Amino acid sequence: xxxxxxxxVVGDEVGKLEFLLTRDSLVRYAGASGDFNSIHxxxxxxxxxxxxxxxxxxxxxMGAAVQVAVNWVGDAxxxxxxxxxxTKPVVVHPTDGAVxxxxxxxxxxxxxxxxxxxxxxxxxxxxxxxxxxxAVVRF
Amino acid sequence: xxxxNVQGKKYPETAPYLVGREKVREFAHAVKSNSPTNFDVFAxxxxxxxxxxxxxxFAVVIQERSLATVLADPEADIDFSRVVHGDQRFxxxxxxxxxxxxxxxxxxxxxxxxxxHSMVTFETKIYDAHKELVCTAISTLVVRGDE
Numbered sequence: 001x002x003x004x005x006x007x008x009v010v011g012d013e014v015g016k017l018e019f020l021l022t023r024d025s026l027v028r029y030a031g032a033s034g035d036f037n038s039i040h041x042x043x044x045x046x047x048x049x050x051x052x053x054x055x056x057x058x059x060x061x062m063g064a065a066v067q068v069a070v071n072w073v074g075d076a077x078x079x080x081x082x083x084x085x086x087t088k089p090v091v092v093h094p095t096d097g098a099v100x101x102x103x104x105x106x107x108x109x110x111x112x113x114x115x116x117x118x119x120x121x122x123x124x125x126x127x128x129x130x131x132x133x134x135a136v137v138r139f
Numbered sequence: 140x141x142x143x144n145v146q147g148k149k150y151p152e153t154a155p156y157l158v159g160r161e162k163v164r165e166f167a168h169a170v171k172s173n174s175p176t177n178f179d180v181f182a183x184x185x186x187x188x189x190x191x192x193x194x195x196x197f198a199v200v201i202q203e204r205s206l207a208t209v210l211a212d213p214e215a216d217i218d219f220s221r222v223v224h225g226d227q228r229f230x231x232x233x234x235x236x237x238x239x240x241x242x243x244x245x246x247x248x249x250x251x252x253x254x255x256h257s258m259v260t261f262e263t264k265i266y267d268a269h270k271e272l273v274c275t276a277i278s279t280l281v282v283r284g285d286e
Contacts, residue, residue, distance in 0.1 A: 063170030
């Protein structure tokens with residue numbers, strides 16, 4: 001699908017993805033990223049620092065969420081600027097994991113720069129876990 | 140409490156990091172990407188890149204190397220066990236691709252104190268082998284103080 005920049009409208013939905021984050025996902029992300037903080041795979045450590053359970057890496061949530069914008073534009077290399085605020089933790093149940101639902105819509109169109117800002121919403125357990133999640137896509 | 144005097148402090152450039160094609164694929168898989176330019180060399184080349192493109196958040200791997208130098212700095216006095224990631228941003232001058240040899244330099248952009256807590260913002264500039272800027276990674280950590 002080729003997107004025509006001129007046809008884009010602010011407020012349009014660009015996509016929705018549902019991610020199942022399991023303990024396996026966290027171990028895989030730890031290995032791939034080098035972030036081996038044990039609150040992301042050990043219940044005892046998470047409990048000892050007062051957490052409600054093992055948490056997903058914020059950077060895993062951030063990295064998965066942007067895939068909505070990446071899939072829409074069809075090329076990971078066109079995300080020029082991407083930011084998030086980590087507002088709530090994603091607690092990953094040992095057997096059931098955690099379901100993250102991400103939607104994206106067009107927030108800003110800059111005709112001069114030929115960029116589109118995709119505003120992302122990431123929800124876990126009916127709660128938004130990212131704030132100000134914005135990905136600027138180059139056209 | 141983080142030492143406010145490290146505001147503006149620049150840390151030494153990190154050793155070059157060679158971005159491997161399989162590392163890009165491994166990371167892309169881990170962030171649940173199925174974008175062809177992350178995995179397929181031909182798709183990436185058809186899109187105008189020299190090799191597979193790293194996901195938009197891959198720069199965190201380089202940022203962490205710089206951050207490790209700060210966490211090891213006694214002057215900064217950051218207790219990693221009390222650190223919570225507040226926010227994160229990656230501004231790309233161009234995407235990172237396999238084959239890039241990247242170095243990074245971190246500057247402590249600001250240290251703010253909010254009651255017992257500190258908020259520290261780091262700005263990490265990531266350069267390629269030609270010393271061209273590839274990405275600016277901005278990270279804010281919240282360091283919890285004694286309640």
